[in-house]
Amino acid sequence: MSRFDFIAxxxxxxxxxxxxxxxxxxxxxxxxxxxxxxxxxxxxxxxxEECFMWVGKGIRHDQLERQKKGDDGTLPLPEAEPISIHLPKGWEAVGLPRRIGAIMAVEVIEKR
Known part of the structure; x- marks a missing residue:
């Protein structure tokens, strides 16, 4: 397998x-x-941008390592603890937090 091969x-x-x-x-x-x-x-x-590019390469690497071990990537995700995020002045959280997989998410917008 080449490092340039597409991996879904x-x-x-x-x-x-x-x-x-x-x-x-x-x-x-x-x-x-x-x-x-x-x-x-x-x-x-x-x-x-460079950081996100390397994250993508790291995710690809981790997936290939999991596949070598026979893990198909569909195992249940572990539960995550909620975290507190401090927003910059002029920003606010909108709506209630919701669970997406193992993370808690909330929409964040800039006040206009």
């Missing part, structure tokens, strides 16, 4: 990607909110 993500990989992507989007919004357009802001965004 299983349930655990898809869940991990969605969860991490939601946090990356929140961080992106915070950077946009707090930093004026500048070289430093551009570098921060590039680093965030």
């Amino acid at each position: 993500w299983d349930g655990l990989s898809e869940h991990a990607s969605r969860q991490i992507k939601s946090y990356a989007k929140m961080l992106e919004a915070c950077i946009d909110h707090h930093l004026e357009p500048s070289r430093e802001r551009s570098l921060a965004m590039t680093a965030l």
Whole structure:
């Protein structure tokens, strides 16, 4: 198998990607909110994009390792403890938290 071969993500990989992507989007919004357009802001965004790229490669690697062990990625997800997230000034949580797999999620918006 080549490192360039497409691998369709299983349930655990898809869940991990969605969860991490939601946090990356929140961080992106915070950077946009707090930093004026500048070289430093551009570098921060590039680093965030690179981070998400490496996360995807890590998820792929973990899935391939699971498959070698015979795990099909459909095992039940462990229960997660709720966490507290401090939102930047001008942001608010909307609605009630809901469970998505093993994580607690709440929609976050910027007040206008």
